């Protein structure tokens with residue numbers, strides 16, 4: 048496993064993070080097995096959000112921690128807040144009051160006294176940076192949260208928030224996979240008179256590198272917006288051919304090659320995986336044992352259906 052120094056706390060965090068968005072139907076025992084398989088492979092990081100399973104995913108992990116008090120200390124724990132599921136509709140809430148309450152509720156469900164990282168899940172157009180800063184300061188002073196980050200933010204949104212914060216934002220968690228690359232596409236096609244030149248993200252990868260922030264990829268093996276896994280999909284014959292060949296050459300699985308493709312990007316890259324299977328956790332961890340050459344990286348990008356000018 049490989050690690051990065053995360054945020055201002057400089058905690059050592061694995062480049063593969065196990066996401067627990069899909070565990071709401073799993074038992075405490077099954078979840079414990081999954082978490083231990085991550086630790087056995089050097090993955091020390093878990094990702095959650097208060098809305099996953101309407102809090103159930105955090106509750107299940109909390110029960111795992113309660114059953115073995117030593118386990119929490121071995122884990123770097125991240126959750127997210129600010130998506131509010133109202134009875135009528137969903138919206139985003141960065142008010143100080145909501146962030147503080149959400150953080151306390153997360154800690155209660157997880158049966159822990161602190162989070163290593165708390166992310167704001169999706170941008171709130173009504174954000175008041177000073178209000179967020181007050182909430183973060185209180186959570187940090189009380190020892191409830193060590194580092195703070197964001198998710199699905201563009202660079203201007205990060206810069207606007209950062210201006211009010213005394214501590215550096217630690218990361219932006221965003222959708223990225225070999226079959227989902229809007230963050231890269233426009234960069235290759237700058238200043239062209241065709242659609243590929245349209246920048247959709249505002250330069251997230253560059254902003255995070257300039258500001259020493261980690262980039263965490265979510266849905267690291269999916270195409271579209273939760274449309275499915277590209278591995279083995281008939282929609283991606285060329286991509287699978289290349290991933291399968293490289294996997295064989297490097298004695299790993301196509302899963303590992305697909306994740307290594309994300310981690311090959313420069314800067315503090317981390318890949319969040321969402322599998323619920325211990326053997327797939329092991330396959331994913333092997334992404335850190337290989338490094339793709341420049342040519343291999345571009346071959347995968349092109350095989351996913353992309354073009355270079």
Ligand SMILES: NC(=O)c1ccc[n+]([C@@H]2O[C@H](COP(=O)([O-])OP(=O)(O)OC[C@H]3O[C@@H](n4cnc5c(N)ncnc54)[C@H](OP(=O)(O)O)[C@@H]3O)[C@@H](O)[C@H]2O)c1
Nearest residue numbers: 066067068094198265266267268269319320321322323324
């Ligand atoms: N910040 C955000 O807005 C945001 C949004 C979405 C997700 N996330 C985070 O990112 C994490 C990962 O997202 P994700 O779950 O969408 O990622 P993912 O790893 O791309 O997808 C996981 C899904 O793919 C299946 N899968 C994995 N390998 C497979 C294979 N070789 N063949 C067939 N199926 C395979 C898994 O099934 P099995 O369980 O059977 O392996 C699981 O259903 C989440 O847990 C969450 O922590 C964040």
